[in-house]
Amino acid sequence: MEFSLKRSDLLEPLAKVVGVLEKRQTLPILSHVLLSVEAERVTLCGTDQEVELQTQVDFEAGTIQVQAVGRCAVPGRKLLEICRHLPADAELSFSLSDARLTLTSGAFESQFSTLPAEEFPSLDGYQPPQQMLTVNAVDLGQMLGKSAFAMAQQDVRYFFNGMLFELEDLQFKVVATNGQRLAVVALKEAMTEHQAVGRPIVPRKGVLELVKLLDGVEGEVDLGFSDTSIVAQMTGKRFVSKLIDGEYPDYTKAIPDQPDKRVTCDRGLLRDALIRTAVMSNEVYKNVKLSLQEDKLMLFTNNPLQEQAEESLSVEYQGEALDIGFNIHFLIEALGAMSGKNVSMGFSGQTSPCLITDPDDAQATFVVSPMVI
Amino acid sequence: MKFSINRESLLRPLQQVSGVVERRQTLPILSNLLLRVSGSKLSMTGTDLEVEMVSQLNASVDLEGDITVPARKFVDICRELPDQAEIDVTLKEDRLEIRSGRFRSNLSTLPAADFPAVEVADAERQVTIPASEMKSLLDLTAFAMAQQDVRYFLNGMLIEETGGTLKCVATDGHRLAMNYHELGNGGSEVDQQVIIPRKGVLELQRLLNDCDGDVELAFGGSHLRLSTGAFELTTKLVDGRFPDYERVIPRNGDKHVLANKQDLRRALNRTAILSNEKFRGIRVNFSEGLVTLSTNNPEQEDAEETVPVDYQGSPLEIGFNVGYLLDVLNVIRGDTVKITVFDGNSSALIEDPSVENALYVIMPMKL
Numbered sequence: 075m076e077f078s079l080k081r082s083d084l085l086e087p088l089a090k091v092v093g094v095l096e097k098r099q100t101l102p103i104l105s106h107v108l109l110s111v112e113a114e115r116v117t118l119c120g121t122d123q124e125v126e127l128q129t130q131v132d133f134e135a136g137t138i139q140v141q142a143v144g145r146c147a148v149p150g151r152k153l154l155e156i157c158r159h160l161p162a163d164a165e166l167s168f169s170l171s172d173a174r175l176t177l178t179s180g181a182f183e184s185q186f187s188t189l190p191a192e193e194f195p196s197l198d199g200y201q202p203p204q205q206m207l208t209v210n211a212v213d214l215g216q217m218l219g220k221s222a223f224a225m226a227q228q229d230v231r232y233f234f235n236g237m238l239f240e241l242e243d244l245q246f247k248v249v250a251t252n253g254q255r256l257a258v259v260a261l262k263e264a265m266t267e268h269q270a271v272g273r274p275i276v277p278r279k280g281v282l283e284l285v286k287l288l289d290g291v292e293g294e295v296d297l298g299f300s301d302t303s304i305v306a307q308m309t310g311k312r313f314v315s316k317l318i319d320g321e322y323p324d325y326t327k328a329i330p331d332q333p334d335k336r337v338t339c340d341r342g343l344l345r346d347a348l349i350r351t352a353v354m355s356n357e358v359y360k361n362v363k364l365s366l367q368e369d370k371l372m373l374f375t376n377n378p379l380q381e382q383a384e385e386s387l388s389v390e391y392q393g394e395a396l397d398i399g400f401n402i403h404f405l406i407e408a409l410g411a412m413s414g415k416n417v418s419m420g421f422s423g424q425t426s427p428c429l430i431t432d433p434d435d436a437q438a439t440f441v442v443s444p445m446v447i
Numbered sequence: 448m449k450f451s452i453n454r455e456s457l458l459r460p461l462q463q464v465s466g467v468v469e470r471r472q473t474l475p476i477l478s479n480l481l482l483r484v485s486g487s488k489l490s491m492t493g494t495d496l497e498v499e500m501v502s503q504l505n506a507s508v509d510l511e512g513d514i515t516v517p518a519r520k521f522v523d524i525c526r527e528l529p530d531q532a533e534i535d536v537t538l539k540e541d542r543l544e545i546r547s548g549r550f551r552s553n554l555s556t557l558p559a560a561d562f563p564a565v566e567v568a569d570a571e572r573q574v575t576i577p578a579s580e581m582k583s584l585l586d587l588t589a590f591a592m593a594q595q596d597v598r599y600f601l602n603g604m605l606i607e608e609t610g611g612t613l614k615c616v617a618t619d620g621h622r623l624a625m626n627y628h629e630l631g632n633g634g635s636e637v638d639q640q641v642i643i644p645r646k647g648v649l650e651l652q653r654l655l656n657d658c659d660g661d662v663e664l665a666f667g668g669s670h671l672r673l674s675t676g677a678f679e680l681t682t683k684l685v686d687g688r689f690p691d692y693e694r695v696i697p698r699n700g701d702k703h704v705l706a707n708k709q710d711l712r713r714a715l716n717r718t719a720i721l722s723n724e725k726f727r728g729i730r731v732n733f734s735e736g737l738v739t740l741s742t743n744n745p746e747q748e749d750a751e752e753t754v755p756v757d758y759q760g761s762p763l764e765i766g767f768n769v770g771y772l773l774d775v776l777n778v779i780r781g782d783t784v785k786i787t788v789f790d791g792n793s794s795a796l797i798e799d800p801s802v803e804n805a806l807y808v809i810m811p812m813k814l
Contacts, residue, residue: 184750383552
């Protein structure tokens, strides 16, 4: 293997791939990046055995010269650090001999120990995708970005530690919940043709990596999934994540239909007021009491030290008075995931969940369960 | 106690003062701030028993008094209130009520009498120095302090007033940094020498970050106090004898290397990546007009780079901890760095040729 290219050709694809590597790993090969050099293609691949990312060096600029093809696995983080510290316009030459990769650039020369490409793990049980659909990258990024906060972390109900991609009848929705709060976001425009059907659950790490990867990407993403994995393909990048093997519960039962008490108010003001009152909330239960009266919403928190905070807000509300308790952070996070100026909240009673929607964005729905106060 | 104050004038001083308060402590009162209202002034005090910071600001006072409140919660509330909010604070029995617009909160309190005051004997000597100079002295020296060394006096910084200069010295036994400032006051009759603890140094740096004008340093028997006008920071001193740093500074070096600081720093940054992660050794070879940096690690990986320098002399090889070299190059401000060595077993002296009152010493390392 022997090739040369500009630092700027390599830096971004390499940084993206190193981003999925775990900082600490048990197998040495998992700290490595698979470097594959073909006549007209240089690809990099990194994995943590749950997700895998492959990036491609852009040949368009014509600054890449391949003298000899080959493949090897090199220590990813060290290679990235060296590239970062080379001058911006540096020319990098790589050559592999006797399992040692030499990198020269100007007066700098270094040698890396490598591992054979054959030892590089590809995702276990990976099957070619059977179901395919194409979506806009910006739309997908927003869907994931608005709902990712609601996923559980290290819950024994392992399917909650991920996100449901629900595909049926020209509809694509993502769903995340931890059992106490729920986020459902539908694709902006319904698909025009029947593309795929299924209910894959993408694990937390896969979702978060995909959000990172979609940041700033425009154009289209091809999503494909099989029984065990999901693949997202965009220009120059191919991302694979294992799926969580399990049945996602029927979340539609958790969404209250037709709550009779409807409140509308400024989203930013409500969120700021919640953040302030949260300071005095019980550190364990994080509870807040909401008291609804005509055109007025009162927030109230207190803690075992007998400290308390309260704030009242002007809202649009006509209906009977209601006192209801919530985990204050679930409310703050749901409001933070939304983007519109106003928020609409629907209540049915003290023991029924609260439905939170954005009057300007019908695609996103949030549900927060009440707490006993 | 009852006063009101604008959020914008309260927030920054409040954050400064509560920065001293440790997140975890054994005594509940140490997580509190002392608020004292008298005349037209509000004074706020935070302490961790080693470092104490007091801030004085104007407030519209309705009723004088003093009390202590949980620092973190008080800061969080003030931070989350809207810009320019007017904050009304009233003590009601043992609760401190904070009101602003339609927000109202009650904080728990502890009596002001329980708040630990740092007892300061009268200062023996006072020195005035521009804040920017004081900050620069600390910034250029602090990196060389030890951390959790059993030689507890190394976990701090020596501040010395001698012969009309104010001098800061720090060392961890492997490297040393020394910076001084000419006070132009003719000098005092007695030399002042104090060691301030690491936490005190870090808090001084934090305070001086947004400070201009002159500051006053007062040397006491067991404390050092820095006053900026709006703030007063008092730190306990470390009781111990600082090593005789003059003996550590090599004066016999006869080989002088002048290098471009950026080029050398970047080359060190690159080669450092393949050095041994634990010992971080780098081999430095000086030869006519060139310095060659080389590293290797237990994985049999290696890196090498040559940097052109100004050097006439016999070839010399010397090993260093690359982190120590980088620490020095990161604080030096000039474009050129001067390295003076005697042989491969002696400490190297590093200076910034454009600055007279700073020097750095690094011990060599056997590779």
